[in-house]
Amino acid sequence: MLNLPRLQDVDVMPYIREGNAVVIIQDEMAKYTIRYKASKSKDGKVVFIGYRSGPGYKFKYLCYINKDGWIQLSEKSPLPANSSIVRMFEEYMENYPNLPMWMKDYYSNKCGYCGRPLKDPKSQIRGFGPECSKHIYIF
Ligand SMILES: [Zn+2]
16 A cells, blocks of 8 residues: 555546546556546647656656547557556556456645645645646646
């Protein structure tokens, strides 16, 4: 278990679908943790999914969710469809809220930009404070 708040009492799916969420997913068996960030495209038609596996606040583009709710890779996706980072996000979306035993989801209690504590539940799901979320570029 990570020392972070679990997402179990919150329905995070509307936030992901609106492109306004950071979800931290841990594979307890493989012992790795990935942060996924959902943010809406400028035209509002798709939700971009970014990821990061280390410290800092910069997310790399991973894939997108189209208007029908399907996860799509594009030419700019840096990882193949069978990579564990893509597959973990797919499994999360497919199984939510009944996640596999090995999968745990968390939200952030610190701003992904400035590191200050996030107290408001909506900010915790977004992963950024209200001010910092204006300044961060999508990826
Ligand atoms: Zn901040």
